[in-house]
Amino acid sequence: MQLNQPTITSSGSLRPTHVEVNLDCLCQNLKAIREKTSPAKVMIILKANAYGHGMDAVARHLAPHADYIGVAVLEEGILLREMGIGAPILVLGGIWEEQIPDFIKHDLTLTASSVERLQQIDRAAERLRKKAIVHLKIDTGMERIGVHYYNAHTLQEAALGCKNVVTEGIYSHFANSDADDLSHARLQLARFNETLHFYEKHSLPTPPLRHIANSGAILQLPEATFDMVRPGILLYGVYPSDEVQRTVVVTPALSWSSKVVYFKVTQPKHPVSYGSTWQSDAETRVVTIPVGYGDGYFRAMSNKAQVIIRGVKVPQVGRICMDQMVVNLGADGSGYNGDEVILIGQQADQRITAEDLARWAGTIPYEILTNINTRVPRVYTP
Template identity: 50%
Template sequence: MSPPARHPDAERVTADVFQQRPTRIRVDLDALAHNLKTLRAHAGVPVMAVVKANAYGHGLVPVGRHLQAVGVEQLGVAFLEEGVALRQAGVTVPILVMGGIFGPQASELIQHDLMITVSSLDKLRLVEAAAEALGRRAQVHLKIDTGMERIGVHARNAGPFIEAAVASAWCDIRGIYSHLARADEPDSPATAQQLERFLDACAHFERLGAPMPQRHLANSGGLLWFPRTHLDLVRPGIALYGVMPDPALPSPLPLRPALSLRSQVVYFKVVPKGHPVSYGGTWTPDVDTRVITVPIGYGDGWPRALSSRGEVLVRGHRRPIVGRICMDQFMADIGPDGSAWNEDEVILIGEQDGHAIRCEDVAAAAGTIPYEILVNLNLRIPREYTGGV
């Protein structure tokens, strides 16, 4: 039996309904452009903007397109599919896929003109075989492990690896890089140690009489606090979006948060003294109070860990989240004398009437890091974009 025919307006109707959802993410593209310019000026070298994990929750394709339009030199992603999505969206700047690769991915990476992270001799041979089979040269970055213990050849063993890459008949070395493990700790000596190991590995190019490829080491923390790590290229991730890697550290640069998260009141009630709120009855008011319901929950990526710990802004006042956060909703206490109406704006991340809740504040309340707050905001939440070229 044939499936029922899809109504020609069904996709439009679905999109319209989706856009009616009161909970939404707003991304300020002008803030992104400002942050890119600020970070580039601070580093004094070109920028590879990291847009993995849906551009840290901001939207992979819109952010990638915008960064290209404002002149970013390169983009960095984690996985093949992210690079392919950008290429299919018309993004043409160089894109490095930074994650580990396997099997047939090598051919796909080459065919989509994506730069490949080669992290071992075995991976080098895999990429060479794929390139030869396609009759097309592969563009690669060599990954050196200087202390992360994730992927990459240990710096102390880098000589034979680099020599083999230089001699490769099918690979063009576009870069060599490593990743800093503790750059969000400005007082840690680990970053200086990693830098020295990396530079020792890079010196093999000079010993071989080969041209030095683009060296890159600095993530957001390295860019902000360790100028010696800037080298030939920097790779800002979270700082590009105006958020600090560590909530406890103030930004040394005038960066602007690009993302705000807002919703609206969908219900208002008076909760009598002694009546528990939400699952498990973990919060009970000690006086008659007024409670609002907000239509976003852990099903959208809003952390359940914020239950009775987080805050929101309503009419310019900070109001505590009370009771357990549900899959699709949560409640906030606006107090015995508080006022709110259905459809009033509720700010979860962002500004309202001169007050602000930062992503870093949310992370601290949830006992996690800002990265996790951003990337967990899933596609159930509509995104809208302001500014841009």
Template identity: 40%
Template sequence: MVSWQEQKSKKLPQNPLSLLVNRQRAWVEVDLDALGHNVCALKSWLNSATKLMAVVKADAYGHGAVTVAQTVLAHGADRVAIATLAEGVELRNSGITAPILILGAINAVEDIQAVAAWDLEATICNPEQAVVFNRTLARLDQFLTVHLKLDTGMSRLGTDWQSAVAFVSLVKSLSHLKIASVYSHFSTADEDDRKIMDLQHQRFQTAIAQLKAAGFTPPLIHLANSAATLGDRSTHYDMVRVGLALYGLYPAAHLTQVLKLKPVLQVKAKITQVKIIPPGEGVSYGRKFITQEATKIAVVGIGYADGVPRNLSNRLQAIVAGQLASQIGSITMDQLMLRVDHLPQVQPGDIVTLIGQQNQLKITADDWANKLETISWEILCGFKHRLPRIFV
């Protein structure tokens, strides 16, 4: 008798994710040329001595961390940053040799050991963490490059900026830690009102001045995120940390004219059925849409399990055959419905663009975010991994 495993091996490809786009119900397209353009545009905006740290955490904001990291480094990014140990290991496993900074806090001894084993760079947020790092590394007889984070008003990770001298002095005394940088993070750099941003910047400047007066000049100083990078060159220092702008989106509307960035990501799906619904019928769960007349709908193979928020139900538009079509009824786990009365030629297999551009029509992650009263970062990070990433 032929085993189930033998039958499966004969019928299925060895790598299901290698299937061609024309065999997928839905996918994410990632334009690597646009990504390269954005890196070059950002580099041209910076002083020649200022380094670019590309933030590729959260799977490069849903774009695919390994390929994105390879691409941005090839186009001139100097370093990459991630949020977790596992993200760093994934990049090292893929052959990335550039410096990789973990922006999140590492505390467990076994995690510190892994950071050292994988040649990653850690963020040190407080003296207690620094001591644990040094003790662990001493047992291993290893040394580690670390970045010291000051809290200037974000009230998240970091040591209070007023304690910068004591903090740095302690870390300097720990023989198994090598300080690579001192940095902080803005909380309101994307807002029109600069009051808090300027206060944080002033605090950071004061802390750095106190460090220098105490005889320590950090090898690298970095403060600017995407918004500050685009909006205030005085915050660039030795390096900037850019995330959202890499992917062609702007942190705020008032920054859209600074650089010409190109959106990198598109979300597409296929129509799986076209049908006519008679008057008075409900569409989808809960009958949140009732037809008033005979209505032509297209069922599309993508849903909230793929990252299309259910709260966009009856508020979403998509591009079909070069025209906008309205989504109707509740978005379901795997499918959604579009009203296509105005598209006589639409048929199963036709491609629907949910985020992206066709001719002059464009739908962006910002459009979704505005409807949901959230931010484009959340939209980009929401697309699940059962959507293959297709690099074009």
């Protein structure tokens, strides 16, 4: 099975647009998260091509240091198993009955989000003569998958009656643990704790892995740590929001760069790119960069984005095209064919972050990172 693999390979020279991922940086981020949340286990979230960083290389590098792996869909879990990853893997998303045998055959942990699904898992495991590992999903205020907290006892009771299922964990998910106002997050936490009281009330052992803390909660809700935490974007060195408390120091692992492919002098009142949305009032120098929205550099950033060339931030002008975009160096600007162009990262004392791109695009850094197309090669260091 192939999933999110590069779509272009060549024995020759590729275009210079590429992403660089510092694997040691990922390890240092994981170490910082462990220090913050110890003795809890850490589930590293590798969904969506490891947040755009490349699942294959990231998984191989981090899996030996992780207690658990989290993915979104069955296909991601199977891919990891086919890579030889032996760590426990929880598929966090919803499932269909016909998928259940594949979960069990590949030793993937299932999310049991309803009594019906749980019973289907139990029957499938019986047919396969194997034990299925499940984590019960409780909806404490997200309104996605999961049994509502006020009906959680129905799922918990059903799990007790399943002979072919091992209930290893119980979990929920915060809607806004990265916000400045944590009132809703604390309400969700209270509901989760209320759900856990079921086991004490009935003198039953609690599932060994209770977890609810995502990146925001790791940073500012230490009381939500429980037995395991689930860092997603924080693992990759990006904070989940501007307002979140930065109680763990992490470093972005991903940089994105290209090179100038064309230089020209543009005359006054000569519109640039599709739609003629930008023109200079005076003669100016512009360069073309071989990157566009087909690579995941959002068209919504047109006439807003900046890049770094020769240590100077310069504006992108005109509409961003599918495969190219134009940058204005100004009348006296410097930049020529072959010069490095920083899209995300640092050059000299100037830096551009995924958060910057998100602001220009009117979105969040999660979307920026996960939308870097697989035709953009990933290069890994050290």
